[in-house]
Amino acid sequence: MARKQGSHAEITGPKLREAALRLFAQSGYAAVTMRQIAGEVGVQVGALYNYIPDKQTLLYELMKSHLEEVLDALDVELRTGGAEERLRRFVHHHIHVHLPRRDAIRLAYDELRSLEPQNFAAIEKLRHAYENHLQGILEQGVAEGLFRVADLRVTTMALIGLLTGLFGWYRENGRLTPVEVEALYYDLVRKAIAAP
Amino acid sequence: MARKQGSHAEITGPKLREAALRLFAQSGYAAVTMRQIAGEVGVQVGALYNYIPDKQTLLYELMKSHLEEVLDALDVELRTGGAEERLRRFVHHHIHVHLPRRDAIRLAYDELRSLEPQNFAAIEKLRHAYENHLQGILEQGVAEGLFRVADLRVTTMALIGLLTGLFGWYRENGRLTPVEVEALYYDLVRKAIAAP
């Protein structure tokens, strides 16, 4: 029977994932050692292997659970509405979900190359699902005559790049609040694809 | 007296830099071993150290020489012209210089974290110089009444993100030629900041 109290498992498990996420995002998967992670958790290396089968699976699970979480929330958010309203919600969701999770999105974009082929394929699929949400909104907007998009795929990828670049330079304690930055980014996106 | 023919130095040197650039961009600095690089060059590990003092300096020199090259070319390109013309040349230059050098720009953006503090500071400076070129164009455009920019710094960073995201997904043998993709990206940039 599983112990419910007094067990460290329910502390060490999350601490391990937090530390790994932070360190992987900061220094890159290959540059982080299991001993570094153990040090942050406050435990010896060997103890980590009560929670994960190996380092590669740890990376994969971190990326997968983040992307699934974000996609689930997005599905709900975009269920209804016109193209303009859905675009606004997409930008809002993208920025507000990721800003407090900068480490997670940097993993999802930078560390694809550190995944073994099978894991890579699974994560790539989730990333495509995310891109396709935006692409669907653009299609809808074109159909509604609200947007003008010269090339659907290129515009989708360009806007994803625009929105994701934010996490490379934004600083929590900088000049602008998340709300201000969201308004500025939405304005750029909206104007870039507005029908004349 | 330096040998001019029959010496391998003038073959091995460039081959080393090419291989290192490719492998670093592909797998990340930390994940690439000196033995892997030597293997690609067709030489034993020890031989590499006739050309570089150590691995870290190799990374630094690759990033530095790429950025300096790009900046020098940009200085010439943007010397004259109105804001609209200079913006067009900036986008043209950015895309056409980097597309055949995808590895180099990925290094410059992804591997900043692999640099030791002193090297990091030097590279960061060059990156800022690049961003400031675009920012100068935007300022000029606003002064000329051609562009409308709500926040100069945010717009600069957003557009850099937009333009740089391209190198994450564009494929040489894909559906679109560099010229087509440049036109599409320029259109997005132009509309995003156009004065009404």
Add this chain to the structure above:
DNA sequence: TTCATAACTGAACAAGCGTTCAAGCGGAAG
């Protein structure tokens, strides 16, 4: 209080790391 066992320690493992260097090869200079 006793017992079972989840959680952790501490040491060990083979493999691989960046870097060094004595020794040898082979083409250019004399």
Add this chain to the structure above:
DNA sequence: CTTCCGCTTGAACGCTTGTTCAGTTATGAA
């Protein structure tokens, strides 16, 4: 042809890597 030396080899160095595991600790259940 002989000498010289830039370039390369092949082995070695001390250290770190991810992972394993027998043994210890400490907790909740009985």
